[in-house]
Amino acid sequence: MPRGSIWQGSGPFSRLDRALRRGAVVALISIALVVAAITTSIAYFVDWLPENASEERDGIDLVLWVTVGICLFVFSVVASVSIYAGFRFRARPDDDSDGPPIHGHTGLEIVWTAVPTILVTIIAVLSAIVLAENDSAKGKPMVVEVLAQQYAWQFTYPENGGVKATTLYLPIDRSTKLVLSARDVIHSFWVPEFGQKQDAVPGIVTTIIITPTKVGNFRLICTELCGLGHALMRTRAIVMPQAGFDRWVRQQRQGGGGATTTGGETDAKGLFASTCGGCHTLSKAGTSGMVGPNLDDLSLNPEGVRQQIRRGGGGMPPFEGQLSDSQIDSLVQYLTGSTQ
């Protein structure tokens, strides 16, 4: 029988042919097991993921690992057949003849269509369940409005007297509903430890639920290319016990929101670092942003600075309405040394 007969399922087989087939099956399974063992070890023993710090991460990780498992299975089968075929059916260097004419194998084609269809359907159904689950809050969620703009985040707490912050403060073990909007282009909210990710799109409002399960200080990053300062559009998400969160809200409300109104050097420095430092270099504040002008090199006049902060322009967003008048005053004073 010609070699191509291995793919032709019908007809009687000689004893030799059956033995060859059994040998092939054993070889294929052995190679697949070795490949599966290597790839599974790489998946399992390397610490791929950031710490899990939200309830929503559980479902997201489950989808990830089910998908990885399916990929490892498919990869092992394909690698095994490729490696086996590469050795077993290799042409000799001096063999320029055509291979035997072979037709497809209907049974095999049905299998390699049906199996991936089932696997992809499993991933789709599991993803839909996890998405629906992660979209539903535990109890009544606390609302935080998230405003994204080139290249900064701003968080407003409408249920807590409209407190505003450039760092996201959250109480632990309570669902928070983030209501996202964008001022200019598309941005995307992501804290790797929370898992949940959502775009902020100009003209529409999007939401996600986050239920933190660990106290900590996490990276909060923009994960949609939004311009020159995209890589710098990051801040922190700080998760605290409810009592600490309540205390923070009280302090913010007493202080008029953000840095305090007393205008002390440290407060203005902190306000500058958190609000402006992502884009501007200023050595006395220890910032090194490269998006906007280097403020060490400019001579700044108080009125010009005040207007620039209020109205923006030249690639800088307006901060009127986001920073209070007293915060703008303290920034102007900090930057120009003027007390007017």
Ligand code: CUA
């Ligand atoms: Cu905003 Cu990238």
